[in-house]
Amino acid sequence: xxxxxxxxxxxxxxxxxxxxxxxxxxxxxxxxxxxxxxxxxxxxxxxxxxxxxxxxxxxxxxxxxxxxxxxxxxxxxxxxxxxxxxxxxxxxxxxxxxxxxxxxxxxxxxxxxxxxxxxxxxxxxxxxxxxxxxxxxxxxxxxxxxxxxxxxxxxxxxxxxxxxxxxxxxxxxxxxxxxxxxxxxxxxxxxxxxxxxxxxxxxxxxxxxxxxxxxxxxxxxxxxxxxxxxxxxxxxxxxxxxxxxxxxxxxxxxxxxxxxxxxxxxxxxxxxxxxxxxxxxxxxxxxxxxxxxxxxxxxxxxxxxxxxxxxxxxxxxxxxxxxxxxxxxxxxxxxxxxxxxxxxxxxxxxxxxxxxxxxxxxxxxxxxxxxxxxxxxxxxxxxxxxxxxxxxxxxxxxxxxxxxxxxxxxxxxxxxxxxxxxxxxxxxxxxxxxxxxxxxxxxxxxxxxxxxxxxxxxxxxxxxxxxxxxxxxxxxxxxxxxxxxxxxxxxxxxxxxxxxxxx
Numbered sequence: 086x087x088x089x090x091x092x093x094x095x096x097x098x099x100x101x102x103x104x105x106x107x108x109x110x111x112x113x114x115x116x117x118x119x120x121x122x123x124x125x126x127x128x129x130x131x132x133x134x135x136x137x138x139x140x141x142x143x144x145x146x147x148x149x150x151x152x153x154x155x156x157x158x159x160x161x162x163x164x165x166x167x168x169x170x171x172x173x174x175x176x177x178x179x180x181x182x183x184x185x186x187x188x189x190x191x192x193x194x195x196x197x198x199x200x201x202x203x204x205x206x207x208x209x210x211x212x213x214x215x216x217x218x219x220x221x222x223x224x225x226x227x228x229x230x231x232x233x234x235x236x237x238x239x240x241x242x243x244x245x246x247x248x249x250x251x252x253x254x255x256x257x258x259x260x261x262x263x264x265x266x267x268x269x270x271x272x273x274x275x276x277x278x279x280x281x282x283x284x285x286x287x288x289x290x291x292x293x294x295x296x297x298x299x300x301x302x303x304x305x306x307x308x309x310x311x312x313x314x315x316x317x318x319x320x321x322x323x324x325x326x327x328x329x330x331x332x333x334x335x336x337x338x339x340x341x342x343x344x345x346x347x348x349x350x351x352x353x354x355x356x357x358x359x360x361x362x363x364x365x366x367x368x369x370x371x372x373x374x375x376x377x378x379x380x381x382x383x384x385x386x387x388x389x390x391x392x393x394x395x396x397x398x399x400x401x402x403x404x405x406x407x408x409x410x411x412x413x414x415x416x417x418x419x420x421x422x423x424x425x426x427x428x429x430x431x432x433x434x435x436x437x438x439x440x441x442x443x444x445x446x447x448x449x450x451x452x453x454x455x456x457x458x459x460x461x462x463x464x465x466x467x468x469x470x471x472x473x474x475x476x477x478x479x480x481x482x483x484x485x486x487x488x489x490x491x492x493x494x495x496x497x498x499x500x501x502x503x504x505x506x507x508x509x510x511x512x513x514x515x516x517x518x519x520x521x522x523x524x525x526x527x528x529x530x531x532x533x534x535x536x537x538x539x540x541x542x543x544x545x546x547x548x549x550x551x552x553x554x555x556x557x558x559x560x561x562x563x564x565x566x567x568x569x570x571x572x573x574x575x576x577x578x579x580x581x582x583x584x585x586x587x588x
Contacts, residue, residue, distance in 0.1 A: 145195025
């Protein structure tokens with residue numbers, strides 16, 4: 086046997102020894118069959134992937150069903166309007182996946198993903214008669230409390246990510262207060278103070294305090310039934326002869342970082358999306374330019390995000406924005422401001438939405454074209470806090486006034502007291518400048534006075550900004566003595582609305 090054969094034999098013996106050598110752990114005898122063990126937690130993540138977002142939503146329903154006759158009437162209303170359901174659900178396809186993801190991360194009931202159907206028909210541009218705005222219908226003060234910026238350039242109550250975060254924060258807060266999702270929803274509609282007082286009223290009377298037991302306004306009385314009706318339709322669309330649009334269980338949009346001020350039209354062009362589609366995903370922008378200091382990211386359709394980044398990298402023009410901001414150093418007329426920034430008065434009014442017969446107040450932030458004098462990107466302070474406020478135009482008019490002659494007066498004294506010349510006083514009264522006067526005699530005086538051409542008015546953005554500085558907590562109410570925190574849209578998209586809104 087040669088050396089090669091001896092080495093092979095030694096290797097085999099060594100491997101066999103390794104395979105049969107006992108481990109260092111204790112050994113209790115022959116191996117036993119593995120028995121079924123109980124899981125350590127009941128929350129086991131399913132390996133099944135649902136391509137249908139509707140099914141994912143249905144599996145997340147966790148609120149107790151509301152059994153009430155009003156649910157049936159709301160089902161009938163929605164069920165008889167399949168075209169309305171189709172428009173709402175198609176519009177929601179841009180936003181639902183994000184809301185579902187947020188709810189799952191917070192372990193909140195999936196019914197809340199349907200709430201924007203009730204609030205705004207999933208229209209982020211919806212505005213109620215009480216000035217509530219966005220998909221989730223935040224009032225200015227409540228939006229400010231939940232850190233939704235409202236200024237001259239953007240309104241985060243309409244922002245998809247920010248408003249969803251704020252709405253879920255608010256709903257979580259209300260659920261902690263009342264310990265019941267139906268009462269939390271009532272408070273979202275009517276106000277936490279109103280619901281709290283209604284509960285205490287029932288407690289004093291020895292009555293139950295559930296949602297259906299409270300004495301509430303008609304809108305709040307129908308609020309949860311509407312949500313229950315939509316839930317029932319989503320759960321079993323075939324029962325209502327409703328065909329839901331296919332919504333994939335996949336993100337519709339992707340957040341993309343921007344580092345320079347950029348025109349909205351340029352962003353849409355570089356991303357190869359229609360301008361209206363870009364605005365649907367970024368509804369908070371109210372001006373033609375996005376200021377990077379205040380908005381660090383934008384939303385783009387999933388497949389267009391890489392297109393934008395590639396085209397942006399290849400863009401060879403150093404100017405990304407056609408507009409910048411000029412802050413008025415003093416209160417001035419629109420014509421004067423337009424002359425200073427090199428614009429026509431008409432264009433300045435149009436871009437900044439300046440009402441007629443108004444002056445621009447000092448400190449107002451105006452959108453103006455970029456120029457060699459104005460090429461810098463807008464600062465963070467202006468992007469986050471810029472306001473636009475107006476004062477009524479002041480005009481001079483001449484008014485005739487009757488004045489009385491006092492004891493010891495002469496023409497010179499009367500003229501001096503009223504700030505006119507003796508010659509004019511004599512001419513207005515057809516008298517000589519040296520004419521004698523008697524006490525109590527009436528003379529006519531013509532004075533030039535400054536009057537406002539319109540009532541004092543401040544732009545809504547300024548009101549919102551003021552609210553953000555003064556609001557300490559969400560103001561909840563729906564009664565005559567209180568202002569509602571979150572009101573419902575008076576007119577939903579395309580004029581469709583389940584019931585007549587009272588607020």
